[in-house]
Amino acid sequence: MSDELARRDVKALVFDVFGTVVDWRTSLIDDFSAWGKEKGIAADWTALVDAWRGAYVPSMDAVRKNPEKGFIKLDILHRQSLDMLIERFGIKGLSEADRDTINRGWHRLKPWPDSVAALTRLKTKFIIGPLSNGNVALLTNMAKNAGLPWDLILSAEVFEHFKPDPETYLGAARLLSLEPGEVMLVAAHNYDLQAAQSYGLKTAFVPRPTEYGPHQKIDFEATGDWTMVVRDLADLADRLGC
Amino acid sequence: MSDELARRDVKALVFDVFGTVVDWRTSLIDDFSAWGKEKGIAADWTALVDAWRGAYVPSMDAVRKNPEKGFIKLDILHRQSLDMLIERFGIKGLSEADRDTINRGWHRLKPWPDSVAALTRLKTKFIIGPLSNGNVALLTNMAKNAGLPWDLILSAEVFEHFKPDPETYLGAARLLSLEPGEVMLVAAHNYDLQAAQSYGLKTAFVPRPTEYGPHQKIDFEATGDWTMVVRDLADLADRLGC
Numbered sequence: 150m151s152d153e154l155a156r157r158d159v160k161a162l163v164f165d166v167f168g169t170v171v172d173w174r175t176s177l178i179d180d181f182s183a184w185g186k187e188k189g190i191a192a193d194w195t196a197l198v199d200a201w202r203g204a205y206v207p208s209m210d211a212v213r214k215n216p217e218k219g220f221i222k223l224d225i226l227h228r229q230s231l232d233m234l235i236e237r238f239g240i241k242g243l244s245e246a247d248r249d250t251i252n253r254g255w256h257r258l259k260p261w262p263d264s265v266a267a268l269t270r271l272k273t274k275f276i277i278g279p280l281s282n283g284n285v286a287l288l289t290n291m292a293k294n295a296g297l298p299w300d301l302i303l304s305a306e307v308f309e310h311f312k313p314d315p316e317t318y319l320g321a322a323r324l325l326s327l328e329p330g331e332v333m334l335v336a337a338h339n340y341d342l343q344a345a346q347s348y349g350l351k352t353a354f355v356p357r358p359t360e361y362g363p364h365q366k367i368d369f370e371a372t373g374d375w376t377m378v379v380r381d382l383a384d385l386a387d388r389l390g391c
Numbered sequence: 392m393s394d395e396l397a398r399r400d401v402k403a404l405v406f407d408v409f410g411t412v413v414d415w416r417t418s419l420i421d422d423f424s425a426w427g428k429e430k431g432i433a434a435d436w437t438a439l440v441d442a443w444r445g446a447y448v449p450s451m452d453a454v455r456k457n458p459e460k461g462f463i464k465l466d467i468l469h470r471q472s473l474d475m476l477i478e479r480f481g482i483k484g485l486s487e488a489d490r491d492t493i494n495r496g497w498h499r500l501k502p503w504p505d506s507v508a509a510l511t512r513l514k515t516k517f518i519i520g521p522l523s524n525g526n527v528a529l530l531t532n533m534a535k536n537a538g539l540p541w542d543l544i545l546s547a548e549v550f551e552h553f554k555p556d557p558e559t560y561l562g563a564a565r566l567l568s569l570e571p572g573e574v575m576l577v578a579a580h581n582y583d584l585q586a587a588q589s590y591g592l593k594t595a596f597v598p599r600p601t602e603y604g605p606h607q608k609i610d611f612e613a614t615g616d617w618t619m620v621v622r623d624l625a626d627l628a629d630r631l632g633c
Contacts, residue, residue, distance in 0.1 A: 224568065276531055286568035289518055289543050301531050301544040306566065324548065326466065326528035 151376045152388045155333060159351055159389075161325050162271055163280035163303060165312075165336035166288065168360040170268075170279070170382075171258040171295065174198060175362075180254050188247070192240045199364060200238075204230035209282060209311040220309035222284035228252045255283065256290035261357065265296050267382030270391040278303045280321050280334060282311045313344030322350070335385065339372045346373065353377040353385060393618045394630045397575060401593055401631075403567050404513055405522035405545055407554075407578035408530065410602040412510075412521070412624075413500035413537065416440060417604075422496050430489070434482045441606060442480075446472035451524060451553040462551035464526035470494045497525070498532035503599065507538050509624030512633040520545045522563050522576060524553045555586030564592070577627065581614045588615065595619040595627060 167173050181194040208226040212218070231252055235243060243251075271277050278299050279288050284306040292299050303321045310316035322329045329349030336342050337357040346352050352375040358365060371378045379385040409415045423436040450468040454460070473494055477485060485493070513519050520541050521530050526548040534541050545563045552558035564571045571591030578584050579599040588594050594617040600607060613620045621627040 222568075276535070284568065285543065285566040289567070293518070293542060299543075300535060301527065301541075307549055324527040325531070326464075326526065 155351055155353070155376050156389055158330055159275065159333045160327050160331045161276035161278070161321075162333050162335055162353075163278055163321050164268075165334065165338060165341050166279045166281035166283055166291070167258070168357055169335065169337040169355060170264050170297065171260050171291065172357075172360070173202070173255070173258050174360065176258040177201075177254050180257060181251060184250065190240065190242055190247075192238060197234055197238055197240070199362075200234050201227070201230055202361075204234070213311055213314060220306070222306045223282055224252065224255075224284050224287055227255060253290075256287050257294050258291055260295045260297065261381075263381045263383045265298070267386045269298050270386040271382075271389065272298050272300065274389065274391050276300050276325065278321075280312070280317065281305065312341060315344075315348050318345050318348045318350055333376060335382070338368055342375055343373055346375070351376040353379060355379050355381060355385065397593055397595070397618050398631055400572055401517065401575045402569050402573045403518035403520070403563075404575050404577055404595075405520055405563050406510075407576065407580060407583050408521045408523035408525055408533070409500070410599055411577065411579040411597060412506050412539065413502050413533065414599075414602070415444070415497070415500050416602065418499065418501040419443075419496050422499060423493060426492065432482070432484055432489075434480060439476060439480055439482070441604075442476050443469070443472055444603075446476070455553055455556060462548070464548045465524055466494065466497075466526050466529055469497060495532075498529050499536050500533055502537045502539065503623075505623045505625045507540070509628045511540050512628040513624075513631065514540050514542065516631065516633050518542050518567065520563075522554070522559060523547065554583060557586075557590050560587050560590045560592055575618060577624075580610055584617055585615055588617070593618040595621060597621050597623060597627065 164170050177198045178195050185192055185194060208230055212221050231248060268277055278301045280303045281288055282305045285302055285304045288302045288304055291297065303324065305311045305317055308316045308320040318334065319329060322332045325332060330351060333351035333353055334342060334345035335353045335355060337355050337360060339354065342352040342354055354371040354375045356370060358369050377388065379388060406412050419440045420437050423440070427434055427436060450472055454463050473490060510519055520543045522545045523530055524547045527544055527546045530544045530546055533539065545566065547553045547559055550558045550562040560576065561571060564574045567574060572593060575593035575595055576584060576587035577595045577597060579597050579602060581596065584594040584596055596613040596617045598612060600611050619630065621630060
């Protein structure tokens with residue numbers, strides 16, 4: 150029944166990106182390992198990547214809890230966390246340009262194997278776009294690098310609020326000139342779907358059980374009553390008749 | 392020299408849309424004439440389209456001059472003007488659904504013959520997007536209908552300001568994480584380029600001498616010292632080495 154509901158009502162699919170569409174952890178570890186080897190810079194890149202992602206939610210929460218200080222886009226939060234971690238990990242010999250290259254690793258993330266083909270199919274029947282905490286330039290560059298065929302870029306930066314603030318989900322519907330129930334969030338994270346559902350969006354869970362590698366502790370399966378629960382994005386395209 | 396300057400500095404090309412990328416006048420006249428014939432609704436569709444476009448700048452100026460009343464997206468301004476003109480032209484028998492169909496004619500505009508192929512070439516070397524007074528849904532639907540291969544949608548609606556307000560040009564650079572001088576506005580209208588240049592963007596003029604049909608009075612040629620003056624978008628792609 151939920152497939153029919155989605156097929157009937159939904160006009161736009163908006164996607165969480167980090168973890169849902171792209172494999173940030175493997176991408177960054179591979180990218181930095183190759184780059185470090187070429188540059189002769191030794192570091193435990195895997196540990197750096199995991200610690201960097203660990204700083205992600207706290208860095209956004211600091212912005213969300215201090216709105217009087219203004220919105221800060223993710224590229225800048227990433228860079229602040231990176232500088233702190235380079236210090237903590239004692240990585241030596243990184244110039245300003247090197248730090249910028251590392252920070253832009255998030256612009257070079259690789260899609261999961263099913264993502265590009267499935268998005269291309271979904272685009273034939275739906276408006277598709279990211280709805281991500283990544284900033285507009287990050288998401289735009291990522292799409293060009295990875296071949297993600299978005300119709301438009303929807304970003305926390307446009308709404309000056311990070312997910313799971315309501316301004317993001319409701320802002321996406323507003324810019325699309327759609328009712329919240331005509332928009333479906335596709336995500337690998339139950340907390341994101343929970344928020345979207347509470348503001349009236351439809352929801353699709355896709356498991357990405359290797360997102361955090363050996364550190365994955367949650368989101369192996371759907372924990373809420375989502376509109377759809379799919380195996381991967383190809384399954385989503387199948388079930389939506391694309 | 393200006394071609395070299397643009398090739399060296401510019402990272403993103405943002406496009407005026409109505410008149411520059413799409414032929415709104417012929418598209419709307421053809422669309423409404425065919426639809427009116429099918430529905431048996433008689434009207435001077437050409438006169439309606441010309442009058443409707445005539446109401447465009449005044450309707451945005453009313454929003455620009457009364458910011459305390461809040462921003463109003465173009466679909467709504469178009470609809471207000473349309474309702475007024477249906478009355479004035481004495482067009483009978485239009486239901487609410489009919490009026491919505493006519494209003495969405497702006498979502499169905501057809502590109503000039505050179506647009507899609509040239510944008511596809513330009514996309515290989517530059518970030519490309521509209522920078523239009525059209526709202527996000529209008530521009531997104533138009534791109535899907537017309538096959539415009541934008542990387543992202545930049546709209547007055549996102550900035551809550553219409554061109555030529557500075558918030559639009561500078562907002563585009565900000566969201567792209569670029570300096571104004573790394574962004575080039577491509578437009579068929581000298582006033583738009585004048586504003587963009589005054590805020591530090593690079594500029595490219597493309598003539599569209601049939602945009603207003605027999606009513607075209609200006610913009611047959613470049614009237615400012617723009618970064619580039621091209622024959623059409625294919626010429627722009629040639630000269631930018633795409």
